[in-house]
Amino acid sequence: MSRRPSSPDLHGIGGEGAPSTRPLRVGEEVRRVLSSLFTKTEFRDPDLHDVHITVTEVSVSPDLRQATVYVTRLGRSDVSALLPALKRIAPYLRTQLARTLRLRTVPALHFEADTALDHAMEVESILHSPEVQRDLGNDTED
Template sequence: MPKRKVRVDELLRREISTLLHTDYQSEGVYTTISEVDVSPDLRQAQVYYSVLGGEQREKEAQRFFRVKASEIRFKVGKRVVLKYLPFFTFVRDDSLKRGFGLIEKLDDLDEKP
């Protein structure tokens, strides 16, 4: 993987996370930006987020990102200087749930004789 792509991924992840926790404190308090995956041409970015709380908080976060995606992109563009600022697509990251499910299954196997 090219080093530039990795650096851009991490830079955008950090900036979006900072923006959520400074400008959108009430909405961003339960949200964590876990990963950003920028396309090779730097025109599109998948922003993966996870939400603490129940299903209601996940729906609120999904609605928030759908409404505020262009505003977040605009504000990140003011902070980050890139030739092309990618368009953000926010995707819920289920890796934590899958990880906990896998750990529970392994624990169940451990407990059985």
């Protein structure tokens, strides 16, 4: 599920209004490399010491110059507190991306907390509430 509005691609092969697949492919490669870096690298920043970060999605702009990296901490909701530390290590991460990926320019990295799982859990809890179950005509509890 993409978090950015789709924009028409004027140079893609998909026709009018169809987004190009290149930003999607680049975003997936950036996500794969960043996930590997977060798994294998110990960062010098004290705020990131012994912190396990999961990269859930990378959304790349059509010109491939900007990338929004959605991150989360499994089982924890305090990932927003880590965003300043992630911003501090973004130049290092971009350098590592440049060494790994074969791109003319490596996108600038911008980090955001991924709240999709929290939102899904909230919707799930609402759907299983007694009031909603009563309105749906399901009087039985799970």
